[in-house]
Amino acid sequence: MSQTPENRASPDAATQLDIYRRMVRIERNDEFTRTQIRRGRITAPYYSARGQEVIPSTLSNLMTDDDVICTIYRGIHDMVAKGMPLRPLWAEICGRVDGTCKGKGGPMHLTHPETGVMVTTGIVGSSMPIANGFAWASLLDGSKRVTVAYFGDGASNIGAFHEALNLASVWKLPVIFVCSNNGFAEHTRYENATSVDFISKRAIGYGMPGYTVDGNDPFDMYAHAHAAIERARAGEGPTLLECKTFRFMGHVFGDNDAYMTKEEKAEALAKDPLVLFRQLLIDTGVATEAQLEEMKTSIEAEVQDAIDFAFESGYASVDELRRDVFAEEIPA
Amino acid sequence: MSTDTAEATPGQAGEMLKMTGQAAITAALFQAMEEDSKVLVFGEDVADREGGGVMGTTRGLSTKFGDLRVRSTPIAEQSIVGAAVGAAMAGYKPVAEIMLMNFITVAMDMIVNHAAKLRFMSGGQSTVPLVIRTLTGAGWQTAGQHSDHYEGWFAHTAGIKVVAPATPADYKGLLLSAIQDPDPVLFIENSRTLFVPGDVAADQGPIPLGKARVAREGTHISLITYSGMVANCLAAADELAQQGISAEVIDLRTVSPWDKDAVLASADKTGRAIVVHEAVRHFGPGGEIASTIQEELFRKLKAPVRRLGAPYSAVPFAKVLEDAFLVQPADIAAAAKALCEYD
Numbered sequence: 001m002s003q004t005p006e007n008r009a010s011p012d013a014a015t016q017l018d019i020y021r022r023m024v025r026i027e028r029n030d031e032f033t034r035t036q037i038r039r040g041r042i043t044a045p046y047y048s049a050r051g052q053e054v055i056p057s058t059l060s061n062l063m064t065d066d067d068v069i070c071t072i073y074r075g076i077h078d079m080v081a082k083g084m085p086l087r088p089l090w091a092e093i094c095g096r097v098d099g100t101c102k103g104k105g106g107p108m109h110l111t112h113p114e115t116g117v118m119v120t121t122g123i124v125g126s127s128m129p130i131a132n133g134f135a136w137a138s139l140l141d142g143s144k145r146v147t148v149a150y151f152g153d154g155a156s157n158i159g160a161f162h163e164a165l166n167l168a169s170v171w172k173l174p175v176i177f178v179c180s181n182n183g184f185a186e187h188t189r190y191e192n193a194t195s196v197d198f199i200s201k202r203a204i205g206y207g208m209p210g211y212t213v214d215g216n217d218p219f220d221m222y223a224h225a226h227a228a229i230e231r232a233r234a235g236e237g238p239t240l241l242e243c244k245t246f247r248f249m250g251h252v253f254g255d256n257d258a259y260m261t262k263e264e265k266a267e268a269l270a271k272d273p274l275v276l277f278r279q280l281l282i283d284t285g286v287a288t289e290a291q292l293e294e295m296k297t298s299i300e301a302e303v304q305d306a307i308d309f310a311f312e313s314g315y316a317s318v319d320e321l322r323r324d325v326f327a328e329e330i331p332a
Numbered sequence: 333m334s335t336d337t338a339e340a341t342p343g344q345a346g347e348m349l350k351m352t353g354q355a356a357i358t359a360a361l362f363q364a365m366e367e368d369s370k371v372l373v374f375g376e377d378v379a380d381r382e383g384g385g386v387m388g389t390t391r392g393l394s395t396k397f398g399d400l401r402v403r404s405t406p407i408a409e410q411s412i413v414g415a416a417v418g419a420a421m422a423g424y425k426p427v428a429e430i431m432l433m434n435f436i437t438v439a440m441d442m443i444v445n446h447a448a449k450l451r452f453m454s455g456g457q458s459t460v461p462l463v464i465r466t467l468t469g470a471g472w473q474t475a476g477q478h479s480d481h482y483e484g485w486f487a488h489t490a491g492i493k494v495v496a497p498a499t500p501a502d503y504k505g506l507l508l509s510a511i512q513d514p515d516p517v518l519f520i521e522n523s524r525t526l527f528v529p530g531d532v533a534a535d536q537g538p539i540p541l542g543k544a545r546v547a548r549e550g551t552h553i554s555l556i557t558y559s560g561m562v563a564n565c566l567a568a569a570d571e572l573a574q575q576g577i578s579a580e581v582i583d584l585r586t587v588s589p590w591d592k593d594a595v596l597a598s599a600d601k602t603g604r605a606i607v608v609h610e611a612v613r614h615f616g617p618g619g620e621i622a623s624t625i626q627e628e629l630f631r632k633l634k635a636p637v638r639r640l641g642a643p644y645s646a647v648p649f650a651k652v653l654e655d656a657f658l659v660q661p662a663d664i665a666a667a668a669k670a671l672c673e674y675d
């Protein structure tokens with residue numbers, strides 16, 4: 001299904017290393033998050049994206065700080081990849097006042113406009129109609145800014161997907177619809193809830209290019225993401241990328257994976273994109289094992305620093321319940 | 333329904349113009365788009381290629397301001413409001429039109445979960461200064477899916493303001509304020525009053541949101557209302573005057589946040605109050621207002637606070653049923669008389 005875009009772009013060594021670095025930040029951040037939850041230090045529901053690191057890491061490498069993303073509740077990897085600083089991210093996950101949203105949004109609603117993280121929604125499919133608004137603003141501004149809407153395979157069955165793709169196509173909006181197809185919508189297997197074998201086929205119905213991409217292969221992702229972003233910047237309109245991947249940790253933290261077979265999970269884990277890409281970087285001489293270890297160590301220090309910062313931060317005053325409802329504070 | 337549109341000809345300061353609420357809205361849109369290049373108008377059929385709106389309210393805007401700022405959309409309310417949310421967060425002031433209020437139901441997620449909450453959930457980083465204009469109201473035999481008053485749903489949602497004007501001057505002034513407001517505003521146009529001409533100052537500027545208007549002064553009872561029911565309350569007040577009862581009519585103009593001070597001042601003065609709205613009475617806005625009056629003024633009240641609203645049913649089609657569904661001036665007058673005779 002994956003038609004190769006013309007002029008297939010390939011990441012150079014520095015780009016590969018940048019993508020890998022973003023992946024490690026995501027993976028280490030995820031591992032540390034789950035550890036904190038296991039220790040009872042965080043009480044939020046957590047939707048791990050372990051296994052899906054390649055997708056936002058590659059796209060974020062190709063995006064500038066001006067480009068924006070609208071993402072979903074399984075979206076912390078999208079934010080980390082986009083460059084959201086970890087201290088306010090962690091403080092928000094912990095519900096603290098120094099969080100990006102003063103502890104008022106939490107892990108499902110992280111927002112950080114400085115790095116282009118404009119919306120994180122807990123409603124399946126809702127990133128897409130809003131992404132169109134940002135993309136329309138780019139046309140009005142006359143800017144080259146692109147908008148990426150992240151969502152899952154389950155969201156391709158909700159009305160928002162279909163309305164948003166239609167409007168984006170009719171208005172030729174500079175938006176990229178990035179579907180992380182991890183094979184399951186919550187606990188429901190893809191084929192039991194989706195009418196087509198490839199979500200990318202749905203692009204045909206909306207008059208835009210659609211590609212099924214190996215979302216665990218940085219080279220395939222890079223070529224398609226590059227083409228989609230270039231197309232959007234050139235004013236040629238939207239693209240749908242269906243990125244095939246797998247979520248290693250199930251739907252939500254504590255998931256027992258009862259709805260999948262042990263074999264399929266083992267098979268997916270054996271093809272951990274982080275492990276494979278690391279080996280490739282070493283085998284092709286892009287980096288040495290020592291360099292990658294050093295990278296990992298420095299990222300772990302960054303994550304630990306963010307955790308320490310978060311737990312030292314206080315909680316917002318209850319007066320915050322009257323603030324940010326409107327621009328003007330609600331009287332006590 | 334009439335489809336007369338405003339002539340966007342500027343009048344002399346101090347001059348009074350006769351125009352319908354619809355024409356006043358058109359004038360407000362022209363003025364707002366002229367004054368601020370960030371103002372956008374979009375929705376089904378709003379551009380001139382599609383006739384400038386099915387009612388003609390947006391006629392002339394796309395010709396003057398261009399197809400990128402004034403855009404007709406697919407019939408896809410979720411994507412209309414979604415685009416408004418994104419554009420608003422990106423620094424624009426979108427005025428999205430949802431043709432009829434019942435069609436808002438398919439955009440509820442975008443309004444309730446996103447437009448209304450993103451400022452709060454982002455800790456104040458996101459602002460969503462959008463306006464959703466929508467038309468509704470019984471009286472045209474459009475029945476159960478084209479004429480409901482659902483303002484109570486949105487008044488119940490923290491983070492969105494709900495404006496429901498009753499006069500042409502208010503349609504213009506409140507829309508100008510809604511567009512300038514830094515937060516999302518639902519702007520409800522009532523189909524029975526939108527086409528009734530009234531006086532609008534040629535230089536009518538913004539009228540602040542959240543401020544009620546004394547539509548008629550009185551001393552015996554307060555009729556607290558908004559939108560299409562202002563006319564019915566004024567007619568009831570005429571009827572009551574003939575029976576020696578002086579009714580004060582308070583037009584809230586903004587349903588949320590509502591002008592508590594003005595309502596309490598009036599009820600304090602008269603000692604009697606009825607809240608009247610077109611929406612179904614059951615769990616309607618009248619419950620909130622009546623409770624507040626009773627909480628604040630319990631010992632000063634001469635009678636229980638009453639609520640009048642539509643019965644707990646869908647809006648019916650047959651004229652005889654539709655008339656019975658709507659609160660009529662005679663219903664208001666009878667309820668007011670009973671409260672004035674309350675022992």
